[in-house]
Amino acid sequence: MTDSTLEDVDRIARAAQLAFAVTVRTDDRTRAAWMRAAADALDADAATLVELAGRETALPEARLTGEVARTTAQLRLFASVVEEGSYLEAAIDHPNPSTTPPTPDLRRVLRPVGPVAVFAASNFPFAFSVAGGDTASALAVGCPVVVKAHPGHPETSRRAAEVMTAALASAGAPEGVFAMIEGFDAGLALVDHPAIKAVGFTGSVRGGRALFDRAAARPEPIPFYGELGSLNPVVVTPAADAARGAALAEGLAGSFQLGAGQFCTKPGVVLVPEASALEAALPQHLVPQPRLLTPSFADGFAAGSERVAGIEGVEIVATGAAGDGPATVVAATDAPTLVAHAEELLEEVFGPFTLLVRYRDEAERDAVIDRMPGNLTATVHREADDDVAELVARLEEIAGRVLFSGWPTGVAVAWAQQHGGPYPSATSPFTSVGATAVRRFQRPVAYQDAPADVLPPALHDDNPLGIPRRIDGRLLLP
Amino acid sequence: MTDSTLEDVDRIARAAQLAFAVTVRTDDRTRAAWMRAAADALDADAATLVELAGRETALPEARLTGEVARTTAQLRLFASVVEEGSYLEAAIDHPNPSTTPPTPDLRRVLRPVGPVAVFAASNFPFAFSVAGGDTASALAVGCPVVVKAHPGHPETSRRAAEVMTAALASAGAPEGVFAMIEGFDAGLALVDHPAIKAVGFTGSVRGGRALFDRAAARPEPIPFYGELGSLNPVVVTPAADAARGAALAEGLAGSFQLGAGQFCTKPGVVLVPEASALEAALPQHLVPQPRLLTPSFADGFAAGSERVAGIEGVEIVATGAAGDGPATVVAATDAPTLVAHAEELLEEVFGPFTLLVRYRDEAERDAVIDRMPGNLTATVHREADDDVAELVARLEEIAGRVLFSGWPTGVAVAWAQQHGGPYPSATSPFTSVGATAVRRFQRPVAYQDAPADVLPPALHDDNPLGIPRRIDGRLLLP
Numbered sequence: 024m025t026d027s028t029l030e031d032v033d034r035i036a037r038a039a040q041l042a043f044a045v046t047v048r049t050d051d052r053t054r055a056a057w058m059r060a061a062a063d064a065l066d067a068d069a070a071t072l073v074e075l076a077g078r079e080t081a082l083p084e085a086r087l088t089g090e091v092a093r094t095t096a097q098l099r100l101f102a103s104v105v106e107e108g109s110y111l112e113a114a115i116d117h118p119n120p121s122t123t124p125p126t127p128d129l130r131r132v133l134r135p136v137g138p139v140a141v142f143a144a145s146n147f148p149f150a151f152s153v154a155g156g157d158t159a160s161a162l163a164v165g166c167p168v169v170v171k172a173h174p175g176h177p178e179t180s181r182r183a184a185e186v187m188t189a190a191l192a193s194a195g196a197p198e199g200v201f202a203m204i205e206g207f208d209a210g211l212a213l214v215d216h217p218a219i220k221a222v223g224f225t226g227s228v229r230g231g232r233a234l235f236d237r238a239a240a241r242p243e244p245i246p247f248y249g250e251l252g253s254l255n256p257v258v259v260t261p262a263a264d265a266a267r268g269a270a271l272a273e274g275l276a277g278s279f280q281l282g283a284g285q286f287c288t289k290p291g292v293v294l295v296p297e298a299s300a301l302e303a304a305l306p307q308h309l310v311p312q313p314r315l316l317t318p319s320f321a322d323g324f325a326a327g328s329e330r331v332a333g334i335e336g337v338e339i340v341a342t343g344a345a346g347d348g349p350a351t352v353v354a355a356t357d358a359p360t361l362v363a364h365a366e367e368l369l370e371e372v373f374g375p376f377t378l379l380v381r382y383r384d385e386a387e388r389d390a391v392i393d394r395m396p397g398n399l400t401a402t403v404h405r406e407a408d409d410d411v412a413e414l415v416a417r418l419e420e421i422a423g424r425v426l427f428s429g430w431p432t433g434v435a436v437a438w439a440q441q442h443g444g445p446y447p448s449a450t451s452p453f454t455s456v457g458a459t460a461v462r463r464f465q466r467p468v469a470y471q472d473a474p475a476d477v478l479p480p481a482l483h484d485d486n487p488l489g490i491p492r493r494i495d496g497r498l499l500l501p
Numbered sequence: 502m503t504d505s506t507l508e509d510v511d512r513i514a515r516a517a518q519l520a521f522a523v524t525v526r527t528d529d530r531t532r533a534a535w536m537r538a539a540a541d542a543l544d545a546d547a548a549t550l551v552e553l554a555g556r557e558t559a560l561p562e563a564r565l566t567g568e569v570a571r572t573t574a575q576l577r578l579f580a581s582v583v584e585e586g587s588y589l590e591a592a593i594d595h596p597n598p599s600t601t602p603p604t605p606d607l608r609r610v611l612r613p614v615g616p617v618a619v620f621a622a623s624n625f626p627f628a629f630s631v632a633g634g635d636t637a638s639a640l641a642v643g644c645p646v647v648v649k650a651h652p653g654h655p656e657t658s659r660r661a662a663e664v665m666t667a668a669l670a671s672a673g674a675p676e677g678v679f680a681m682i683e684g685f686d687a688g689l690a691l692v693d694h695p696a697i698k699a700v701g702f703t704g705s706v707r708g709g710r711a712l713f714d715r716a717a718a719r720p721e722p723i724p725f726y727g728e729l730g731s732l733n734p735v736v737v738t739p740a741a742d743a744a745r746g747a748a749l750a751e752g753l754a755g756s757f758q759l760g761a762g763q764f765c766t767k768p769g770v771v772l773v774p775e776a777s778a779l780e781a782a783l784p785q786h787l788v789p790q791p792r793l794l795t796p797s798f799a800d801g802f803a804a805g806s807e808r809v810a811g812i813e814g815v816e817i818v819a820t821g822a823a824g825d826g827p828a829t830v831v832a833a834t835d836a837p838t839l840v841a842h843a844e845e846l847l848e849e850v851f852g853p854f855t856l857l858v859r860y861r862d863e864a865e866r867d868a869v870i871d872r873m874p875g876n877l878t879a880t881v882h883r884e885a886d887d888d889v890a891e892l893v894a895r896l897e898e899i900a901g902r903v904l905f906s907g908w909p910t911g912v913a914v915a916w917a918q919q920h921g922g923p924y925p926s927a928t929s930p931f932t933s934v935g936a937t938a939v940r941r942f943q944r945p946v947a948y949q950d951a952p953a954d955v956l957p958p959a960l961h962d963d964n965p966l967g968i969p970r971r972i973d974g975r976l977l978l979p
Contacts, residue, residue, distance in 0.1 A: 119915075130917055397721075437594045444944075457609075467921075467937070472907055
C-alpha cells in the first residue's frame with residue numbers, strides 16, 4: 024500500500040502553507056521561470072512518462088505523446104499569462120471627495136488564495152493530472168499545490184511528481200510548493216485541512232459532489248472548482264443531415280470513440296432528424312476498443328449501457344466489433360421517450376457509447392434540450408440557411424462552449440477557451456482550461472490610502488510591472 | 502401578515518425566468534437606461550423613502566438621505582460599467598493549427614447567469630436592500646432580481662420596490678425583471694427554486710450560513726454570495742499611539758459608534774499598546790445611542806456585551822451615557838487572554854461595542870491577528886518610520902481591504918473597491934461593493950467556429966460595441 028497517512032497529509036499541507044508565505048511575495052517573472060523549468064523537465068522525461076502511462080492507461084502512444092506536449096504548453100501558457108499581468112486586475116482610484124461616501128485612494132489587486140488541493144483525473148494522465156491545468160493555474164498565480172493522485176495511473180503520477188518537484192527545486196521554488204498524496208482517505212483529509220483554501224477537481228458526478236459537499240461543510244467553507252460530468256449534446260438539423268449525413272456519421276464516430284469514449288467532452292447525446300442519413304451511416308464507423316482506463320470503468324460502462332438498453336422505447340442500433348475492451352454501443356430512441364425517461368437516459372455513460380435521439384420537429388428537439396442538465400459543450404451542425412438563433416439561445420443556457428460544424432473532443436488551451444458550463448459540468452462560473460482558469464485561485468484585496476512602501480508593485484504609481492491597469496475607471500495599456 | 506406564500510414565490514420566480522429570456526438579449530445601453538431610470542425615480546421619491554426609513558430604523562435623516570444618494574449613484578455606476586464593456590471580458594482567438602490540440606476560432610464572453618435572489622440587509626435600508634448593490638449589479642448584467650425584503654424595514658422596502666417596479670416598467674424593462682417577496686419561509690423557498698441561479702446576501706453569520714448551506718445542498722447547487730460578519734481589526738502601533746493617541750481615540754469613537762455600531766465595517770477589535778493614550782482618551786468620546794434597528798438586535802447586543810464582560814481577564818473600561826438605545830460599551834483585555842478565549846471573544850457583537858486588546862510586543866500582537874477569522878477590513882495606524890511590511894502581510898491574509906490612517910466605516914462605491922474578505926466576511930472571492938461586483942452574476946460562454954449571425958455583438962469582428970477585447974491574447978482598447 025502506498026496510501027498517504029493522515030500525518031503525511033497534515034505535514035504536507037503545513038509545508039504548503041509555509042511555502043505560501045514565500046510564493047505570495049514572489050514576482051511574476053520568477054514564478055513564470057518555475058513554470059517553464061517544470062515544462063522543460065517534463066518534456067525531457069516525456070519518453071518515460073509516455074511509456075508508464077501507456078502501460079497503466081492503455082491509451083495509445085501517439086495520444087499520450089500529444090498529451091505531454093499539451094501539458095507542457097499549458098504550463099508555458101500560464102507563465103505568459105502571469106507575465107502579461109492582466110490577471111492581476113490591477114485598479115487604482117484616486118481620491119474623489121465628491122462621491123457619496125467620498126472615495127479615498129483605493130488600489131485593488133488579485134492575490135493568490137493560499138494552498139490548493141488538486142484532484143487528478145483518470146482520463147488525462149498528464150493534462151488533467153499531476154502537472155495538469157489545475158496545478159499549472161494555481162502555481163502560476165502563487166498558490167502551492169497538493170495533488171491527490173488518481174489511482175488509475177499511480178506510477179505515472181509518481182514519476183510526474185518527482186520530475187515536477189525536482190524541477191521546481193532546481194529553479195529555486197521553495198520547499199513545499201508542490202507535493203502529491205495518494206489514497207481515498209488522504210484526499211478527504213486534504214479537503215478538510217484548514218491550510219487548504221481551494222480545491223480543483225476533475226472526475227465523476229458522484230465523487231465530485233461528495234467532495235463539493237465536504238468543502239462546503241467545512242467550518243470555513245472553501246471554493247470547490249469541480250468538473251463533474253457532461254453529455255455534450257449535438258444537434259443535427261434536417262438540412263445538415265440531408266446534405267452531409269454520411270460525413271457527419273464519420274465525424275461523430277471519430278469523436279465519441281476517441282480515447283475509448285473516455286473524454287469529458289464526448290458527444291453522449293445526438294439529436295438527429297427521423298430516418299437520418301447519419302444514423303444509417305454510423306454503424307460502419309464503429310471500431311474495436313482498447314480496454315478502459317480501470318476495471319471499475321469497464322463495470323460502469325457495462326452497467327450503464329445495459330441500463331439504457333433496458334428502457335422501453337430504446338433500442339441498440341449498432342454494436343462494434345470486439346477488441347481488448349468493450350464493444351462500442353450506439354443506442355437510439357425518440358424524443359418523447361427521452362423526455363419521459365429523462366433522468367435515466369440523461370445519466371452519463373462513460374466509455375464508447377452514444378445515444379441518438381430522433382426528433383420529428385423543433386418542438387420535440389427543444390423539449391429534449393430543455394430537459395438536459397448542464398454541459399461542457401453543445402454542438403450544432405446546420406446548413407447556411409438554417410436559422411438557428413433560437414436553438415443557440417437554448418444551448419447557451421445549458422453549455423459553456425457552443426460549437427459549430429465540428430466535434431467537442433479536443434479542447435484547445437487558449438485565451439478564449441471555456442471549459443465548464445452549468446452544473447454538473449462545473450461547480451463554479453469559471454473555466455478549468457485556458458488562460459482565465461487562474462482566476463479560480465485568486466481573491467481580491469484593496470488598499471486604502473496606503474503608503475507606497477506597503478503596496479505591491481502592481482499598484483505603484485509608476486507601473487513598474489508594465490501591465491494593463493484600470494485608473495479611475497479607465498482601462499490603460501502599458 | 503404580509504408574508505409571501507409559496508405560490509407567490511413560485512409565480513414570481515417563473516416570471517423572472519421568463520423575463521430572463523428578454524434581458525439576456527437586451528443590449529448594454531438599454532439596460533443602462535433602465536438603471537438610470539430606476540435611480541432617477543428613487544431620487545425623486547427620496548423624501549418619502551427617508552421618512553419611512555427614519556421611522557422604521559431610527560437612523561438619522563442625514564445618514565438616510567446620504568444613503569439614498571449612494572444607492573442611486575450605485576445604480577448609475579453599474580450603468581456606466583456595462584456601457585464601458587470590459588465586464589464582458591470579450592476575447593477572440595483566431596485559429597492556430599500549430600498548437601496541441603489545434604486552436605479553432607474561439608470567442609468567449611461573460612453572460613448573465615439567470616434570475617438572482619437578493620436577501621436585503623437590516624442595517625442599510627437602501628444601499629444593501631431592495632435597490633441596493635446586489636440588485637443593481639445583477640440587473641446591470643441582465644439578471645432579473647427577486648428581493649427578499651428585510652423584516653426590519655417593511656414599509657421602506659415596499660415603497661422602494663414600488664418605485665423600482667414602476668420605473669423599470671416605464672423604461673421598457675420586461676415584466677418580471679424585478680420583484681420583492683417577504684417572509685422567512687418564502688426566502689427559503691426562493692433559494693430552493695430551480696429558476697434561481699445565484700443568491701446575494703448581507704446579514705448575520707448564523708442566517709447567512711444556513712442559506713449558504715441550503716444553496717449548496719440543492720440538486721443543482723448555486724453560488725451564494727454572502728457577506729456574513731466581520732470584526733474589522735485595527736492595529737495601532739506604539740509610535741502612532743504616542744504621537745496621536747488622543748486623536749485616534751476620537752476617530753475610533755466616531756467609527757465604532759457610527760449608525761449605533763451597526764455597520765458591517767465597524768471596528769470591533771482594536772489592538773493597542775499597553776497603557777495607551779488611545780484607551781485613556783476613549784471614554785470621553787462615547788455618545789448616547791439611538792435605539793437599535795430591531796428589538797432582536799437590542800437583545801443580541803445586551804447578550805453579547807454581557808458574554809464578553811463575563812470572561813475572566815476582560816474588563817468593561819467605559820460605558821456611555823444612556824440614550825434611546827443601549828449605552829455604548831468599551832471592553833478591554835490583554836493579548837494572551839484573547840488568544841486563550843479566542844472563540845468567545847472573536848464573536849461579533851453587533852451594535853455600539855468595541856474590544857481593546859492590549860499587546861506588549863509584536864509577538865503578542867501577531868498571535869492575536871493569527872487567531873482572527875476573515876474580515877472585510879483591517880486597519881493600520883502607524884508612524885512613517887514604523888516598518889509594517891510584516892504586519893500588512895499578515896493582515897492581507899485575513900481581510901479584503903487593508904487601510905491606513907483612516908477608519909473602515911464608509912465604503913466608497915468605486916472601481917477599485919473590495920468589500921469581502923476570507924470567510925465569514927464573504928463566501929466567495931468577489932466583492933459586493935464596487936464595479937467588479939457584477940462578475941458574481943455572470944458565467945462564461947465560448948463559441949467555437951461560430952458563424953457571425955449567431956455570435957453576440959461583443960464578439961463580432963468589427964467590435965460594434967467599441968469595447969476593450971483580448972484578441973489572440975493581446976488586450977486591445979477600442
